[in-house]
Amino acid sequence: MSESVGDQWGEYLRVGRRMSEHTVDAYLGDLRALLDYLGIGWDAPAGEFAHALTQRRIRSWLADTLVHGGARSTIARHTAAVRNFTAWAVREEILPSDPAAALSGPRADQRLPTPLDESDARTLINLAKSEALTGGPSQMRAWAILELTYACGLRVSEVCALDVSSLNREALTVRVLGKGNKERVVPYGPPAEDALDHWLVRGRPQLAGETSGSALFLGDRGGRIDPRVVRSMVHRMAAKAGVHDIAPHGLRHSTATHLLQGGADLRAVQEMLGHASLVTTQRYTHVDTARLSAIYQRAHPRA
Structure with missing residues (x-):
């Protein structure tokens, strides 16, 4: 057929x-x-x-x-x-003419999800850590995914596509295949290192099976984890932690916001998040008006 x-x-x-x-x-x-x-x-x-x-x-x-x-x-x-x-x-000569050629869709809404503040991000991940240290492989996986997503500002599709070999555990970097098959290398810190070590040594072996292949994060049946599972987990953990509801993409926005608040260069954030255009990264600058105002008050002679 x-x-x-x-x-x-x-x-x-x-x-x-x-x-x-x-x-x-x-x-x-x-x-x-x-x-x-x-x-x-x-x-x-x-x-x-x-x-x-x-x-x-x-x-x-x-x-x-x-x-x-x-x-x-x-x-x-x-x-x-x-x-x-x-x-x-x-x-392919399936259609004699193009009925959609003249269609123009609305511009996508450019509003960003509300990011977590730093204390709420810490609360969320600390909850995941405490559950992982006393729970099973699902809890260990949740901790590792939250730490790595927040550390690197990854898209949910990028998290699910990672292989074990994507990690350079000596250099503390992860090789990410993003949109348009563009590859980037993103650093992560000791907290994500701890979560990943816990998952790789204790959690992943409990779920690994014939369908696991080289996938870094596995679903409960042993295959590569599905983005829907990750989205559901993030929503569930946010509710348990008592922070405002957030999706994986909101966690990515939180990473960008906190990097800029910490003084990171805009182009460095662009490279880390895998944005094709600096214009996309610049959308995050509006969220830090309080910091900008404080700098103005300190620096401008007429403030």
Whole structure:
């Protein structure tokens, strides 16, 4: 049986565009949502795509997503996914013309999640540590993930993609494969070192099995951990610690904020977080107005 049109596109995204598995899954999910809305099965023949995919129907799907509470960032990704798909489908002669070429999605909301302050970050991670020292492999894994994510400002997809060999345990650095398959090396400190040593020596061996491969962080069944498991864990630990609800990406924002508050150079933070543009990193500078005001009061002769 030949591959479905959607599966062919997914293979193109992985091999031709070299997108991360996280992005491919998101784009394929967007296409499934569109096809469900249009009443097209995933395994439908190419002819059905040409008949059903019109600009009017695609716009209707986007509008319906917005009406049902879709965030601007979700609509923007939906638009990017469908434009990518239809452009590919035209090149593959699945579609006679591109119905999404003229679509423009809304600009993604640039507001940042509220970062943890330093004391709350310490409270969160100390709770994870205390549970790890008396608990099982799941608790050891939670401590190691929280320490490493906060130490290095990693994306959840990057955390889950790490291999044991990604760590240089002598130099205390981790080699990260980020967006666009761009590699960077990020340092971490002794607290993350302790958590990782605890996980590698005591926690990971308890979960490791035939499906583990070289993955650094394992799920409860022994395979590479899923981002959804990590997200759920971070939300759960934040609630137990009594700090405001935060996702892994919020923990990454906390890292950037605390680095800048500590006087780190903006370009160093850009390199550490793997931002392609300094403009992206500059979004964090607005969160430290209190520090800026204090410097102004001390330094300016007319303050």
